[in-house]
Each structure stands twice: as C-alpha cells, then as structure tokens.
Amino acid sequence: MTRTLDQRGSKQRRGPTGQDPALLRRLLRARDRMDAAPHEEWPVPRLARVSGVSEAHFARSFKEAFGVPPHRYLLTRRLERAKALLRDTDLPVTEIAFQTGWNSLGTFGRTFRDVTGESPGALRSRQRAMPHQLDPVPPCFLSAAHRPDLTIAVSEKRRLEADARVNGPEATEVP
Secondary structure, three states: OOOEOOOOOOOEEEOOOOHHHHHHHHHHHHHHHHOOEEEEEEHHHHHHHHHOOOOOHHHHHHHHHOOHHHHHHHHHHHHHHHHHHHOOOOHHHHHHHHHOOOOOHHHHHHHHHHHHOOOHHHHHHHHHOOOOOOOOOOHHHHHHOOOOOOOOOOOHHHHHHHHHHHHHHHHOOOO
C-alpha cells in the first residue's frame, strides 16, 4: 500500500490499484452480490446503491479495480454458469438461458456463440464427446481456465467480424 495526500493534505492509504481500501470493499460488496445472483438484473444504479457511491463513480471505479465494466463482468459470470450447466446437466438450453439471467433464448444463443465461438448445443455435444479426466484439477482453476475472454465488447467483436467478411482480414486490426 502507498500513502497519498487527500484533498485536505492529510495522508491516506491506497490499495494496489490506487483506490481507497474503503471504496474497494464497497466495490467487492457489489461484485459479491452479482456473483451470488448472476441471474438477477444488475443495472449500474442498483450496483451503485449497494456500494453507496454515485453511478458514474461506481462504473469508473469498478472498471479500474477489476479491469472490466460491471456489465461485462456479469456477462462473464452468466456465461460461465451456462457453460457449467450445459456440461453437467441435461436441462434444455431454453431452461439454462432463463436460469442464467437471459430473457430471450435468441439473445442468449447469439451472445454465447459470439463469445465462445460455438452454439450452446454444439458446446454441449463437444463436452459430452470428450473424456472427462479433470478430477485432480481444483474446480476454481477449471473455472478460471474456461472463463470467456471478454477483452472487447460483444458488439465490437461483431463489428470487427463483419468488417473482416467485407474488407478482408486486415480490416480487423485494432489500432
């Protein structure tokens, strides 16, 4: 931890991200709520109330602390849960979509395919065809290894793929 001067000139402790530890605890409280109930709606105003800060400050601070905006963090958690349910249960894809917080099967399927590269049904088929010898690996490591890589927004990914189809692969290079 480092010490910095606040607006009044007194020393204040800061965490590794440069944020106030009290703010980080508040952000963790909001993140824990999303983790506990990823199927629920978590708009920024609700998360800001949980954290006790303004909406703009919450969104900015959450991204600074965790590396992704709140919406993308929640999307990652929902997709992780959907992948686990597809792999470990016989629930219909529609039921999995609704259990993981999606209001529309079409939106679930399109987003799932955009992020993972395959449809929910294809992932289920592939997972079932693979031999499962992953018992010695702790579940937390498996979860992290299978976490979707959402470094860019899904809409941006779609735009880049469309540009590549129209203009060729060199159009997808990000400056």
